[in-house]
Amino acid sequence: MEFSRPASTEEAAAIKAADPGATILAGGTDLMVEVNFGHASPDHVIGLRRVDDLADYQDTRIGAGVTWARLEECSHRALAQAARTVGSPQIRAAGTIGGNIGTASPAGDGLPWLAAAEAEIEVYSTTRGTRLVSWDQFFTGVKQNALADDEVITAAVLPENVPSVQEFAKIGQRSAMVISTVSACVMRDDEGSIRVALGAVAPTPIRVRQAEALVSGQSNPSEALLEEFARTVSAEVKPITDHRSTEAYRRHASGVLARRLLERCLAQ
């Protein structure tokens, strides 16, 4: 196995372009599980852990190499909440938001926040330079994304006006070290528009637009409207039954979780 240690994003992209089949290694928390269980045996690995320019955090541009441990302290409230639910202290010290984006697991803990914030994924190649892909174009299926073979994920880029009222929570069998059964992020902007994104209930992170429309602009929704909101969320998600949960439970929990987060946003 060949192991490349680029010192910069530019160098990493050049190595990837020269060998498009090479495997990117960020924090290792996904890739090494595949390696340890014999599901991956890469011929060439490009290690990004010490590419300093990828680890730069700004409120409107989060470098792909920024770890969950760093994001626990960030100023985006719901992203910090999401970061705190990732794995364990050991996983958060290693795992990165870029890894979450690259793996594109339906249950990726950072993805509902990116969907609610309407983030763009910044990717870079030596031939085409920087390309910005909106979150809903980037995540294309279960562990599938729009990254080309010669590209490296460099950042999550955020609009200036990400609503400051935002809440995240996830449901799992314990508080730590658990893959989401359902995760959700709700945001409320200054005009009262509501955004609701969910994870682990569809092949990609999703927004539930009908449910959003139902409660947008409502500062004091009635109990009946909140119930209708929860029912609409449950109807809009597209979960499956697997070893972690059933379709029916995920539908129910999606509505309960989204309603709870909406109420928390309205109380702020």
Next chain:
Amino acid sequence: MIINMTVNGEARNAVVAGSESLLTTLREELGLPGSKNACEQGECGSCTVILDGALVTSCLVMSADCEDSEITTVEGLSTDRELHAVQRALLDAGAVQCGFCTPGFVVAAAHLFEENRHPSSETIREALSGNICRCTGYGAILRGLEALAQEPS
């Protein structure tokens, strides 16, 4: 390939096979079997080490990615003469049952106390949330570390 790393303060040249984990290299190449191999997916924490200052599960670190890295394993926390304060606290509390998870708990707790000499009970619990004790001996582990947190600096 040969990977140069500093392990427990000592420069080591490890012969690493392909994509093997740091855990495998530590145990099978560098003669440091204190870090335990259980789940191999980062869930149990029994292989916890400190890598360049960060607490990580060594099963999820690729050894090839450790060139010029500094690693502290459980073997590096104590000397022949003196236990680490965390080890003494766990011993005093009788916080070891089968002992398999103990090295991971010791490293995680040592990392916590390095950052925060008087952590609250809640902080201790959270710092150890990535370590599983299959004997379910958490009560004594927490009591031992809570007692250590109460000791004057």
